[in-house]
Amino acid sequence: MSLLQLRDVSVTYRVASGEVPAVRGVSLDLAAGQALGVAGESGSGKSTLAMALLRLLPRDARVTGEILLDGEDVLTMKWGRLRAVRWASASVVFQGAQHALNPVRRIEEQIAEPLLVHGKATAAQARRRVAELLEQVGLPAWRGRNYPHELSGGQRQRVMIAMALACSPRLIIADEPTTALDVMIQAQVLTLIRSLIAEHGISMIMISHDLSVLASMCDRLAVMYAGQVVEHGPSREVFAGARHPYSRALSAAFPTVGDPASRLAPRGLAGDPPDPMHLPSGCSFHPRCDVALPSCASRPIELWPAGEERRAACVHVLPDPALPEDLPAGSGEVPDGPEDLSNGPGGRADGPGDLSAGPGEPPNGAHAVPAGAGGGGVEIGTGTGAGEQGADAVEHDIPVMRPAKEVQ
């Protein structure tokens, strides 16, 4: 049975100038013990979706659909139940979370706090658990006696991972966990995350703009564009044989982890993602698509079956993609389209666009907490206090781990 099921999830932010449809009709499943990667350019709705999963969005966000965690809808849970679920079931790790540590409290107190507050451990048990957690993220147990200012940024980020693991969550949502790292450290961190989730049988949703990182980490991939999932399927197949032109460009834009050759020829995508308040008609991707048909600008697009356990929102996965308006006048012939979009990354001929814009600005800036701390009245690692954006709000960052025993 699925641990997490998203059914037609949409998120709309209300802003002074109108409504921002940041996530539109997303349906996805995550099996227990599985890792799902969510990819897409900056602004495609990845962080909004991640925060919606545990109702961590600011109050100006309206969420519709169903988010079933073990069959129970997170969106209709009462506050007390939601708080318990956040602690017992899921943790969120955001970019730059190390800034969230309370500067005047020792590391060990901050890691132990959720265990003690929720009655999960006695003081002695909590001490042992803290030492164990620090070891797991590559820090010696004595570091627990330190204050945050005595640790490097990398060490503080590891502490945040230890905090995310503290209550033995079944699900970890990691939003751009390695974006700020250089390539060597990134690979070490990814190895560590992978081993931690495998060792503990934790399910994971990992978010990144880098499809190659996700392909190396996750069982399945979902590619988002303009708030929608445009392709999903087994990660190797989506990465190496994308059926949607956008996923194909995305997989060509980043080097394959561990493959020096692919680093030499990363190719990008021209143009910018659309403004969610002014989405193109028909297929949202059509203004940037080099294989668009005339009808793509107006016809309804669905996530059509695109192979075993795969779906793609592109007319070219249909047996007969062309509509009458796509045929050259009088000829009755279908115009040239791609014979096969599944021939892997690197097929795009036009110049590199900019896919390297990074994770984008978090909607409500600043510090991260494990999910349970988000406005629930119990705060760990909150230097400035979570919940400023409302009862369900959390601020986010990305904690980072390094596997080396002692770090700078």
Ligand SMILES: Nc1ncnc2c1ncn2[C@@H]1O[C@H](COP(=O)(O)OP(=O)(O)O)[C@@H](O)[C@H]1O
């Ligand atoms: N708090 C907010 N208020 C209004 N718009 C927001 C807010 N947070 C995000 N957005 C908008 O929602 C869209 C998706 O943002 P986000 O989820 O951060 O994307 P990603 O994580 O893929 O970069 C963007 O257009 C962004 O500007």
Ligand code: SF4
């Ligand atoms: S539906 Fe049309 S515009 Fe959209 S990705 Fe496919 S070919 Fe391109």
Ligand SMILES: [Mg+2]
């Ligand atoms: Mg983001």
